[in-house]
Amino acid sequence: MTNQLPRQRRRVTGRRALAACAVAALCALTAALPAAADTGASPAPSSARPLSLPAPSGRYRVGEVDLHLVDHSRPDPWRSGQGRRELMVSVYYPATHTAGRPAAPYMLPEAATHFADVTANGYLDLHVPAGRADWARTVTHVTRGAPVAAGRGGRLPVLLYSPGLGEPRTWGTTLAADLAARGYAVVTVDNTYESPEVQFPDGSLATLTMPSDADAFVRKALDVRVTDTGFVLDQLQALNSGRNPDADGQPLPRGLAGALDPAEVGMFGHSMGGTAAALAMDADHRIGAGIDMDGNLTYLDGSLMPVAQHGLDRPFLFLGKDGKTDTGPGWQAFSAHTPGWNRQLTLLGSEHGSFTDAEALVPQLRLRPCERADDIGTIDPATAIRTNEAYVSAYFDHWLRGSSGRLLDGPSPKYPDMVFVK
Template sequence: MTTHHSPAPGRRTARRAAATACAAAVLALLGTAVPAAAADRPAPIRLTLPAPTGPYQVGVSALHLVDPGRADPWQPDHGRRELMVSVFYPAAGAGGRPQAPYMLPAAAAHFDAVTADDYLQLGVPAGRADWAATRTHVRQDAPVAPERGGRPVLIYSPGLGEPRTWGTTLVADLASRGYVVVTVDHTYEAPEVQFPDGSLATMVAPGDPDAFIRKALAVRVDDTRFVLDRLHQLAAGRNPDADGRALPAGLGRALDLSEVGMVGHSMGGTAAALTMDADRRIAAGLDLDGNLTNVDGSLMPVAEHGLDRPFLLVGKDGETDTGPGWQAFRAHTPGWTRQLTLAGAEHASFTDAEALIPQLGLDPEVRAADIGSIEPAVAIRTTEAYVAAYFDHWLRGRCGTLLDGPSPLYPEMEFVG
């Protein structure tokens, strides 16, 4: 994989305008970001993610996947489609393994200089945080906790302009509860993807927002189906890593691919609905504040005909542009569906921003624009509880009442309609 750099993105005039729209991130990709001189910055802050709440410790292993049958759709002159994914899983102790990095060095540098404040519009000055050193509570290639018959598998798709690491809090918590969770970076649409040889692939210039979003979603569907194919290889005892890197013993046996779910944030939530529509291997899906309308306002096909399998919609508070697509989807879905609102939340509240932004000492108005007024610990634990309850019910057959109606345990989660 060679290094390819796309033009650095600039700021929107209205920093938080249309934060929930997929198009907003695209429209931000204009101009050049100029980081402050390193000599003028204080020492970067080392951040910590919340500890997972489940009974298992968590391990993670990265896979470099190459699709020999597909040219890269964004950079066709650069060869076959290449992806980086991370497999989070219940671990049988730390096994002396080191803490897994939150971001690799080159990816962390790009996230700091470009992604955090220009793609994600977080108002975080470059150099404020040491993203590479963020504590994850996850062990690299830790021993796999055995489970007869394997464990349900979840695919996590990040939002536009977000790296796959930006959902680590939720993903690690799900793994600690007994799931195998696979996070996917969609190369050249992801803000930065660092490959094992140290090279960095960055986002292509988007051009027309509507065309870019439509293409990006189609590519995500293809990427996710390819990842599922490779997970089946892993479950069959074959190593799918393109570099032949040794994987933790028993990782393939940990996968129960008869029980697969998909969850995503923003455009990742959109991708969850579209991938379910295209691939029946996915039994249940969950959309965290992702649109089901196109940039031009038209309904996506999945909103026009719905799904025949369970799908949960969870949105931020206040004014949102997800309304028309979500309403149409619910009206046309013959399968199980619910819509929830996390009171006091903002678009980024469903990502690691909810855990990390409070540690950065930002102006209160900037912090509120990023993650809303809800108490961060409440937002995180409420989201984790409902995501886990949803997949526990549909993939594990567990009984529970959390999805039946409002709960006094989580008063901030409101049921819509």
């Protein structure tokens, strides 16, 4: 790819601050986030520690491939004069013959540098001491490019993952890999110029376009995400029919083409990604089931989003953090207007970041107890991860695979930290 993306993306420019009001479950950000200095593309200090994600709990090994997708029919909505929309996605899938193949990196080098310099302590406010973590060398238990293992019935249900505002798509790797190990194809999506950092195959880096009007920014970002989601689904259908949608023509893992089940599609997301899941389902009936993890259904001015006003005709699950939250009005309105199946659950002792990789990675950063609790709450991290994985997989197993769904019927003594609100 040459000359399609501005070269200035290669460097972080200026100081970063996101002036958005804190509908916290909508954006994962509060008003006036701390600014982060421009340090350029500096490598991680030699003393930085590689972190590790928990191994997936499913029966399969996990493979991964990155795809560079180009929408030639649509100009980029964030950059005037850029005649086509470009996205990066990662596909996680059950894999075989992984021995001897390279591990999939958690973040590519330029993206990892930007995450360390700007995103971690700026957008996500993680309290990470300088030089403490080497994000590029984080261990994922995922193999790059391995052949696809046939799932149950020979085809893989497809799940789309949308991250929160200020979060890269990699921030949901723990859950994506776990679902892939259970026999799903999980596609994580970065929404270019709204994602904090997106590294393209030529090494260029696209970073977040800062808003001048927070409410207008959120409304536009959600609209763009819905359109991006529809485009990604179109490209997955092309892949499934044997065409390679990757703009750079990188070879696909053996067995991936034709392995997807286009009739069984779900979507889940964290914070604004959870909001996007509800809105994308409302716009695209190819998505049969969705999960919103602590994302609001009201705009920054408090008005209800359309999907909260009329609900959905397909199943939807809300997973919320513990304590006082402003997701209430939107979630309650949605439930009141949705005659079909919907549930609202709360993870006791959790914080907003507990539904992301923060739950696995923050404990390795050796933070002060108050900082750690601010990031991921007081719940035991292993318990939070195990509980989230159990309920998310049970939900999709029920609605996309026809499993019993008994875990969704009421409280379970096996997972006492998950409380049924509705």
